[in-house]
Amino acid sequence: MKPESLERSVISRLARGASLAAACAALALPAATASAQSGPIRIGVPTAMQLQVGRDTQDGIKMAIEDINAKGGVLGRKLEMVVADETENPETGISAIKKLTADEKVDVLIGGYTSGVTLAQLPHISAAKTIYLNVGSASPATNAKVKTDYDHYKYIFRVGPLNAALQARQMTGFISTFVKGELGLSKIAIVGENAKWVQDLVPLLKKGATEAGADVRAVEFFDAQTSDFSPLFSKVKDSGAQYMVVVLSHASSDIFAKQWHDSRFPMAYGGIDVKSMDGDFCDRIGGKAVGELAANFAVRAPLTPKTVPFFDEFKKRTNRQPVYTAFGANDAVYIYAEAVTRAKSTNPDAVIKELEKTSYVGIPGTIEFDENHDVKPGSATFKGPALLFAQWRDGCKREVIVPKTMRTADFVYPSWIKQ
């Protein structure tokens, strides 16, 4: 038995006990809520604690809490954080929500990573009538019900990342304007791992790329456990493609980059590679990612006045480069604190009304919510968060290549590819 299952059964038993206790308490104690209004404001953090996304969520929140508390807190109350491990397993995710809402009685939830877990948690979050600021999962489905069933799902907000449908649109833009438009490469191959969100995204990507005039020569899926990419590379090469667009999230990014570099594969690659968002991904695989272009939600560049100071402060405190959950979580705390200040209460209904009016200059851009409480993407007229394609360069430094308006350096082909 894996340790998670033991842990899960213990947690779920505890959570069941806790919800029973909570039910009993709710019958007896209206006065307790009044006294809770004067104690600290509790932020519940359901996240995958063992992954960098989870650690960064916690550190991002901690930084914001310390800053806000140093300035006197919110409505004179201090902020405090309670963490629960939701792992990447829906059952454990539900237990985490129950623990935080029924047992710890938090005022707000900030966290999330795997879309499958978030989706399983939604009914429990709405039943607990607790505001949830998602900072990790990207499925559009998590926010789809906010508009259609507002009373039940009004508690759900996504501060980041951009949802998968918006990511697909921005990826299509990357293929048409950059790969085809600037590099002049019209024959592409799309390679993705066999995961639900990738299977959903790849057809959209293929359609968008074809409509933009690209010739999609091959579409290849591979198992998340794949340890040898030679057959896949061989097929892509034989297809006559000139550029490889990738969609990788939960696995194999390291092996992919290593084998691409080791075999000096005669084709550049870029796209969504979640592990390659880690600031030290390139270093961790011995510099073999140099040349890869990977989408990021923010990199250390002056996107807003907060971006560079946040990246530097985070690095100073944790000795790590932050991933997207770090700045999403950090922004989420400030967004919630401002909404509570405006509402003059932590009452969820009052705070939700204020959250809907949010226009907050955050780390990746200005955060505003649409009618589904989903973060609005940046555009020519709105400086919201956008996908940035950054290239790993010699010494494992990153340069922003796309969008052109934020370019910090020109694209360079890997050393073994002759143009």
Added chain:
Amino acid sequence: MLEILIVGAVSSAIYAMLAVGFTLIFGVARVLNLAHGSFYALGAYGTYVLTSHLKLPLLAAALLSVAIVAAFGVLIERVFIRPMRKSQLAVLMITLAVALVVEQALFLTFGSEYRNVPAFVDAKFTIGGVNIAGARLLALGVGVVVIGALWLFIQRTRYGSAILAISQDPQAAQYMGIPSDRIFSVVMALSAGLAALAGILAGPFLTVQPTMWLLPIVKAFAIVVVGGLGSIPGSILAALMLGYAETIVGYTVSTSWTEIVSVLATLLMLMLRPAGIFGRRAAF
């Protein structure tokens, strides 16, 4: 075609190094060691620590890492396995526990992120128009040499004769004065060292992270079931079959189908010939 031949050979060599050690300890001590994949992981992590933190040269780090993992294997055998060797179920449980403890220890010490094991060769080679990474060719070469050396060790040395004797009839071997406990330790050291070496050689082109032990143990298990538990020639043959079957499926069907090959092979073999290709009798 040539590409399939080369890539399949590399996969087979790594699999063989894993499976031979796994089957060796079973053949001799009847120990089904589920911690075998942990030795593979520790070999890679050991080299990572020695090269990146202690700044040792790669060759020294690799050799030291193999030695440390071999010693760790002996320790596990002495402390955990030996007292309960009579019950195969207890051994299965305790070795699984060791594997999980190692995984969690790696998580706590290094986090879940990938780590880098430097490659002995970074160059790319072109054989008959096929581009192949130097690290893979090295894994193939070293795998063949090491398994050959192990074969000679078993066939030509006194220790080897003792190993053979115990595997054929443990009781008779003991009556002949063969110190079976010491032989078990030697076999455990060999088995752990081989797995560590596989981890070090595969580290530069495969993944290095705390859960990396799981896939190798699944593959090793599949190989020894197909080849016959306890049979070294059986596991070499099965490693070749599996390595090539996966490569061929990858090239002709799709990479997303490769992982099912080993599971299917195990299932089919268990249904058709539970003793495996060479069965128990052919041990060594």
